[in-house]
Amino acid sequence: MFRSLCLIAALAVMLPLPVDAADPKPNFVIIFADDQGYGDLGCFGSETIQTPNIDRMADEGRRFTSFMVASPVCTPSRAALLTGCYPKRVGMHRHVLFPHSAKGLHPDEYTIADHLSGLGYATACFGKWHLGHHPETLPQQNGFDTYLGIPYSNDMNHPDNKGKPKLSSDELWRNQSTAVTKWNTPLMRNEEIVELPVDQRTVTRRYTDEAIDFITKNIDRPFFVYLPHTMPHIPLYVPEDVYDPDPQNAYKCVIEHIDQEVGRLMSQLRDLSLSDNTYVIYTSDNGPWLQFKNHGGSAGPLRAGKGTTFEGGQRVPCIMWGPSRIPAGTVCDELVTTMDLLPTIAALTDSTLPEENKIDGLDVSETLFSDSASPRTEFVHYSSRGNIEGLRQGDWKLLIKPAKGKQNSLKSPNVMLFNLSEDIGEQHNLVADHPDIVARLKKRMRELDTEIETNAREPWRLRSP
Template structure:
């Protein structure tokens, strides 16, 4: 009898030990997951502040992005550090003003011999330090020479185009330019798969490639940078979406991007990693309104792509992380695309780059809706790299060839009422502050990548 009791006691002991061990392992895995969330940045091209129904567009149907906003957070004062493609992407991936990394002077072209300096650390390289799998799928536009391509900037995989979708002999001839000689390549790493690919298929192909990457890496941490070439001119949608939007061809393109977002979010759910994935959706700059109905909408904002008016640099942004980001909240604090690198680094327990950056960790404002950030000035650089303005608190100063403007952006989002004459002391103080901040960046400006 005593022997049976002893055996029973031993069995009970081992069962409890096993349960404790399993629980300990589960706790350990949970802690590891909390420190190693997956990160997805969906960066679209030339989408304006007023292009989504969740940001007030009455004629574009974007149910998946609307749902993402309802399940996550909408950022109503999200800025990009430049009003054109290449500088904006440099700021996103390095966390620094484009001027600091030498890429402030407009976009790169097929004939360019410069690019993002490989000495700069991208978000991908920061996360590689935590053993993340990384992929860039879509538009790169930070240098098409071999040394500047994504696979030499921290990305394990690259599938996409090296510059804008209009930088193509086929498209330029369509727009009346017959002397253009470059073709648009579709690349895998640095290998050309196709020249002048069928652009009606791009959004679908890039989405499918992104879904494959997610599924392949669902059991380990990953960073996916999905940079759709649309809705940059020329706009294209797949046959399934053509002639479906009341907004016309531009609306078709936006609605296919919305479909793409829905596919990505659904893949996260089917792979069981939805609650461990931080997703950011935003645009590289404002809409290209010069193309009228084929360009986007800045909504209530003045200006457009290429300008330092709000419509050029304030863009739609939605973030989602179930159980972490408060659902259905509108974050009205000023946040920029430069803030994403330090924020992601903190959320993933990764080290910041050794080189100086300009972004700040805003995770407390994304994870805790009521948490206030310290006020931080934001500089407005023109598409040619010239300093044109500063925002500090609610005030924005613009110094343009056409005049000097002071706006209270809390009460005048459309920049209609110039307070320049009424607040001369504020104008002078902001002018001095922006010059001082720019002089520091100029002094610390690093070398652009070159051959």
């Protein structure tokens, strides 16, 4: 009997451990700021905004300097991140959704949350959704176990977007304790409105509280937290304990509050000994809303901002932090996009994506861990209304913009060619010097757009009664 027990014990040592025990699945947290510019973090060159916690992420992780979003506005950008597709491929390309919109992201689309949920992950979304407020289009229909947040932008009113305050941003900031009630913006828990109007001063902190609580409760299983902050989209708000009454400091105050909340979340990951097995990605949905001046951000060295296909509209700050495989304090200048996150996450979990729905994302995991070239060599630029406007291929970027006053016509377009390796600010139009490159990029741009349009899938639409 004793010999038999010894033999069983010896075999137990020799046999491989179960997959989950030997190689636990990594956790994922995606923090998605709203309208934060390329130049709004200390680690991306800001000399006025203090972001020590996000800067620490950069010191311990990898900073991506050529990271692109698929649209310069909210809704299509978010659709691209979650589905790995150009917004036009999933029918979410025509600007943003409003409280009266009758469509949203189709629940048949395959999202990051769908993929990880299928692998046994706990999944949660805390923050701005903006992919449809109808029950069929909310986070729980798109792979998330739970949701708390504002279903669209925080400058939108339930139920029809009417009755919004006609006050300047400075006036709203000076009187934020009373101004917060002037917006009839809802807070939802799963599919129910739980606060109307939501106290927008509290949302950044409350989203973080929810994320920390969710992570703590799911410490013994893999988790995915999607944390799309409402801020710094206007109107700007912060809790009273960090409020600076000077409207000239409004944007700075909001970004520094977000940084503090990032610090709280990161501390919790460290305290729970989860930092060695959790990837955290910090980025923004598009560039800064420059027209709001001290309530908007900075694109740093980039041209223009939100709503444009110039670099300031679509190149955003990105930091990826995680297990020791990511070389600390490194910078990657390779072309990477939010669409690449879905296939990269699949690679990091040693899993495969379904083949039914074509996507545009590429697995950039090797670029995350080493100096390997990104598999992405080109990127299509679509306008905020979903019109094809350009193509980047390597260092070359072609833009074909409608002439002024002819927004729906390309009869007299403005054609621009930039070499981004030499001219990140897009100041020198090289069209006349390189007609061959212009012709090649124009042809390829049209080929890619034709394929996407031909194989585009419909969004979910509300049926008429």
